[in-house]
Amino acid sequence: MELALTDEQRMIQASAERFLTQVASSSAVRTAMSSERGYDTQTWRQIAKELYWPALAIPEAYGGLGLGFVEVCLLQEQLGRCLLPTPFFATCCLATPALLLSSNESLKERWLPLIAAGEISASVAYTSAPRWDDSGVQVYAQSHEGGYRLNGEYRYVIDGADCDLLIIAARTPGSIGEAGIRLFALPADTPGLLRQPQATLDQTRRLATITLNNVAVNDEHLLSEPGQGWPMLRDVLHIACIGLAGEQTGGAQQSLDITLKYIGEREQFGRRIASFQAIKHRCADLMLAIECSRSASYYAACIADQCLNIDGDPSTRQQLGEAAATAKIFASEGFFQCAAESIQLHGGVGFTWEYDPHLYFKRARASEQMLGTPAFHREQLAKQIFGERT
Amino acid sequence: MNIGFSAADEQFRQQVAQWMQKHLTGEFAVLRFRGGPGDEDFAPELRKRWEQVLAQGKWVGAGWAIEQGGRGLSINQQVIFFEEYARAGGPGRMGHIGEGLVGPTIAAFGTPEQQQRFLPPILSGQDFWCQGYSEPGAGSDLANIKTRANFDEAGEQWLISGQKVWTSLAHESDWCFVLARTEPGSVGHRGLSFLLVKMDQPGIRVQPIQQLTGTCEFNEVFFDQARTSAHNMIGQPGDGWKIAMALLGFERGVSTLGQQMQFQNELDEVVRIAKTNGAAQDPVMRQRIAQAWSGLRVLRYNSLRMLSGVQDGSLRPEATIYKLAWSTWHVELGKLAMDVLGPEAELLAGAPYELTRLQALFLFTRADTLYGGSNEIQRNIIAERALGMPREPR
Numbered sequence: 001m002e003l004a005l006t007d008e009q010r011m012i013q014a015s016a017e018r019f020l021t022q023v024a025s026s027s028a029v030r031t032a033m034s035s036e037r038g039y040d041t042q043t044w045r046q047i048a049k050e051l052y053w054p055a056l057a058i059p060e061a062y063g064g065l066g067l068g069f070v071e072v073c074l075l076q077e078q079l080g081r082c083l084l085p086t087p088f089f090a091t092c093c094l095a096t097p098a099l100l101l102s103s104n105e106s107l108k109e110r111w112l113p114l115i116a117a118g119e120i121s122a123s124v125a126y127t128s129a130p131r132w133d134d135s136g137v138q139v140y141a142q143s144h145e146g147g148y149r150l151n152g153e154y155r156y157v158i159d160g161a162d163c164d165l166l167i168i169a170a171r172t173p174g175s176i177g178e179a180g181i182r183l184f185a186l187p188a189d190t191p192g193l194l195r196q197p198q199a200t201l202d203q204t205r206r207l208a209t210i211t212l213n214n215v216a217v218n219d220e221h222l223l224s225e226p227g228q229g230w231p232m233l234r235d236v237l238h239i240a241c242i243g244l245a246g247e248q249t250g251g252a253q254q255s256l257d258i259t260l261k262y263i264g265e266r267e268q269f270g271r272r273i274a275s276f277q278a279i280k281h282r283c284a285d286l287m288l289a290i291e292c293s294r295s296a297s298y299y300a301a302c303i304a305d306q307c308l309n310i311d312g313d314p315s316t317r318q319q320l321g322e323a324a325a326t327a328k329i330f331a332s333e334g335f336f337q338c339a340a341e342s343i344q345l346h347g348g349v350g351f352t353w354e355y356d357p358h359l360y361f362k363r364a365r366a367s368e369q370m371l372g373t374p375a376f377h378r379e380q381l382a383k384q385i386f387g388e389r390t
Numbered sequence: 391m392n393i394g395f396s397a398a399d400e401q402f403r404q405q406v407a408q409w410m411q412k413h414l415t416g417e418f419a420v421l422r423f424r425g426g427p428g429d430e431d432f433a434p435e436l437r438k439r440w441e442q443v444l445a446q447g448k449w450v451g452a453g454w455a456i457e458q459g460g461r462g463l464s465i466n467q468q469v470i471f472f473e474e475y476a477r478a479g480g481p482g483r484m485g486h487i488g489e490g491l492v493g494p495t496i497a498a499f500g501t502p503e504q505q506q507r508f509l510p511p512i513l514s515g516q517d518f519w520c521q522g523y524s525e526p527g528a529g530s531d532l533a534n535i536k537t538r539a540n541f542d543e544a545g546e547q548w549l550i551s552g553q554k555v556w557t558s559l560a561h562e563s564d565w566c567f568v569l570a571r572t573e574p575g576s577v578g579h580r581g582l583s584f585l586l587v588k589m590d591q592p593g594i595r596v597q598p599i600q601q602l603t604g605t606c607e608f609n610e611v612f613f614d615q616a617r618t619s620a621h622n623m624i625g626q627p628g629d630g631w632k633i634a635m636a637l638l639g640f641e642r643g644v645s646t647l648g649q650q651m652q653f654q655n656e657l658d659e660v661v662r663i664a665k666t667n668g669a670a671q672d673p674v675m676r677q678r679i680a681q682a683w684s685g686l687r688v689l690r691y692n693s694l695r696m697l698s699g700v701q702d703g704s705l706r707p708e709a710t711i712y713k714l715a716w717s718t719w720h721v722e723l724g725k726l727a728m729d730v731l732g733p734e735a736e737l738l739a740g741a742p743y744e745l746t747r748l749q750a751l752f753l754f755t756r757a758d759t760l761y762g763g764s765n766e767i768q769r770n771i772i773a774e775r776a777l778g779m780p781r782e783p784r
């Protein structure tokens with residue numbers, strides 16, 4: 001039991017911070033978010049091909065560096081601090097875990113080395129409704145000549161318009177709930193698959209709507225074992241929540257840091273506004289929220305790590321759901337609180353487009369929703385606490 | 391980072407669990423899950439004897455260094471000990487102030503003679519201690535202490551006069567550590583000293599104060615030329631503030647994990663009631679219970695982070711949140727317990743004012759945000775020490 005970063009982890013954290021300070025200034029982020037693709041391809045190429053971030057958690061056998069998900073979360077935290085738009089979250093916290101948890105070797109061998117080499121980005125599409133559990137899976141896979149025909153529409157697909165690989169969930173016609181769900185891995189340019197980028201409230205992360213019109217797939221694309229589609233997807237979503245919680249922690253920290261800087265300089269009534277106790281106490285509450293968010297996300301990252309590791313400890317794996325929910329609850333509420341207070345404590349300038357607090361505020365709101373609200377995750381926990389789930 | 395325990399640690403866990411199972415029986419069985427917050431006045435004599443049983447098992451001061459008579463357990467083993475103690479329903483520790491606060495302080499700042507004199511009776515469960523800091527005029531502003539100690543050259547002793555207040559368990563204690571002003575005319579944190587004073591003497595009068603729970607866990611303590619030997623000062627005259635503050639630092643140690651297991655026992659009780667009385671079907675209650683449940687997990691993760699890495703005794707910024715985090719969580723649990731019980735929460739266990747365990751919890755948690763530095767004072771500390779914001783006028 002040791003919940004402190006190793007020297008190597010601290011090095012990864014520090015070098016990511018250095019790099020991002022150079023490439024992800026506020027103006028760089030603003031240019032990227034209003035560009036056509038929504039991110040700066042040059043910076044992403046550097047991240048993917050020179051810094052090898054997508055390779056971090058991929059085993060060496062698939063061309064990766066063989067480190068773990070804790071390292072991914074540390075990078076997420078740094079990315080969250082600067083809000084740099086990149087396909088990193090979708091590729092490394094959604095699609096990569098889905099591939100890693102699959103037992104379809106030929107798909108893993110086909111796609112993981114490409115991700116590790118920084119050649120492609122990827123995402124996961126599964127929900128057709130404003131819901132984040134199995135009931136959202138409403139794309140249907142009709143058996144057809146030894147394969148399947150997929151029809152339906154995915155909504156809120158993170159970086160879905162731009163990625164190269166899509167992991168998708170579809171269910172057998174007539175099935176409901178957790179049954180009948182299968183996962184497939186498809187090239188994003190598969191015929192019949194129409195991708196529509198959406199304009200989003202949080203401009204630093206793009207969402208897409210994806211329509212499937214008789215898309216032909218077969219068992220070669222099948223990632224999940226029979227009957228294992230939902231359990232696998234559920235684990236992937238939990239792991240993604242943990243990665244997101246890392247990012248939210250970083251966003252919350254930066255919201256507080258820019259606020260502390262501002263209130264340490266701004267004077268009213270002849271003194272720095274940071275010296276008013278009403279303000280100090282609110283900042284103390286923000287620090288409390290951030291440290292809780294960080295503790296929860298670090299702990300959960302250790303569990304995600306065990307789940308993605310073939311030799312992971314089975315009893316630790318069982319904690320994935322509760323750890324992910326806890327991290328997502330605390331990180332979501334902490335980030336929103338910090339970002340909202342950041343606007344308030346900046347006063348009028350906090351309400352301008354020019355100052356950064358609104359960027360964090362919008363990201364906080366988007367991330368709080370994404371993959372399930374705190375209320376949704378508390379309800380999941382309640383089911384477990386009251387022993388309502390087998 | 392890793393969150394597993396080694397095989398040796400797991401074996402140690404078995405050992406603790408078996409020890410508890412074997413010893414928390416017979417006359418001690420009534421102590422199971424008792425003596426916690428709001429229940430401190432439960433069976434004090436029996437709980438003191440329990441401390442001696444614990445001491446015979448070498449579980450008092452288990453985390454102290456072997457040279458100091460402790461067991462020298464690793465942090466992981468201490469975590470395990472506290473977890474298993476609470477899981478087994480180990481009662482609230484009468485010896486906590488000695489073992490957790492003044493003992494480590496004497497070990498850090500005392501002379502070898504003082505260590506010889508005071509540590510063994512703490513480790514054997516013989517001596518019980520109370521904390522003489524607060525006074526009527528010195529609560530949050532602790533440096534405003536007025537209690538005086540004058541040196542009596544002839545008798546080579548200190549003569550102490552003044553009044554302490556809110557002194558927990560003073561009526562059950564053998565010794566008190568007293569923060570007193572030894573430099574006449576000094577103000578603020580200068581001129582204070584840290585004295586160890588025997589309670590059983592003519593110069594000391596203990597007057598119980600009834601708490602809102604109806605019971606008397608804390609007291610006023612009046613000093614009228616109370617005596618203590620020149621050898622019973624920790625540090626030098628004038629070092630009192632430094633030592634008093636260091637003592638508060640020891641409160642944020644591993645025992646926090648034991649406290650959390652007690653919280654878990656309380657929460658389990660709330661969950662059990664919710665399942666039987668229908669609150670578990672109420673969507674709002676489900677949300678609140680899940681929030682409490684995940685909040686307790688986070689307290690644990692916070693502590694594990696605080697206890698990881700280099701333990702050089704320095705207070706890392708993230709450790710400043712600890713008191714605010716748990717007190718805020720616990721006060722909410724107290725309210726939740728009442729809300730889950732609904733109208734049943736109004737009915738006492740007996741007349742005239744016998745509280746149920748959860749009523750006592752509800753009432754006592756209101757103290758959690760006060761003692762040991764109120765939440766407002768904690769927020770000042772976080773803002774100033776961890777966030778580097780401007781200091782309050784003092």
Ligand SMILES: Cc1cc2nc3c(=O)[nH]c(=O)nc-3n(C[C@H](O)[C@H](O)[C@H](O)COP(=O)(O)OP(=O)(O)OC[C@H]3O[C@@H](n4cnc5c(N)ncnc54)[C@H](O)[C@@H]3O)c2cc1C
Pocket residue numbers: 520521522523524526528529530531555556557558559608757760761762763764765766767770782
């Ligand atoms: C159950 C219980 C057990 C205790 N046991 C002991 C014990 O064993 N030994 C011992 O020495 N003491 C003990 N105490 C005393 C405790 O430490 C004090 O109550 C505490 O320090 C607060 O002091 P006070 O009661 O004088 O309140 P005050 O200091 O008068 O505070 C009143 C209110 O004002 C707020 N306040 C004060 N200063 C500031 C500020 N600068 N900024 C913002 N808000 C401020 C406080 O937060 C509080 O809300 C105990 C208290 C309780 C309730």
